[in-house]
Amino acid sequence: MSVATVLKRFTAPPPLNVGGGDLLTRMLATLGLLVLVVMTAPQAKVPYPVLKISLLIVAELGLVSMMLGLFLRSKTYFAGLQLFFGSLGILWLASRQMPWVGIAVGLLLVVVGVSEIVARRSRLNALFELSSWHVPLEEVAAAGAALEALPNGGTK
Secondary structure (H helix, E strand, C coil), X not given: CCHHHHHHHHHCCCCCCCCHHXXXXXXXXXXXXXXXXXXXXXXXXXXXXXXXXXXXXXXXXXXXXXXXXXXXXXXCHHHHHHHHHHHHHHHHHHHCCCHHXXXXXXXXXXXXXXXXXXXXXXXXXXXXXCCXXXXXXXXXXHHHHHHHHCHHHHCC
């Protein structure tokens, strides 16, 4: 696959491709990352060891989610990427005494997660030609009725 093909897939508007369990894992990952962002704020007064353990636990959950996405052929990899890199990025920035930059990074990932949940479109899913979107049963029934209306019932 050439670089031009990858760029074309990534920049083209993706079809509906987020649904089912993928949608649920994205919601939970976005909510979890939002909780971590709130915990990172200096006004929350969460002790650094507690924050560090929380961020590492969520990073581990992200790693497990990525492994599920890769080995079990489920589409939970985006939630895993979001949790893993988001929480480790926040941890690294918080350890460097830059919690506000970590909060900004976390909020950016939360915004990306929310936009993909609301739109049910994922550029990463489109890039890898994955889809967890399930067509509503009404559309399937309508398509079946249209096929049956064709001569020979839609067959040759």
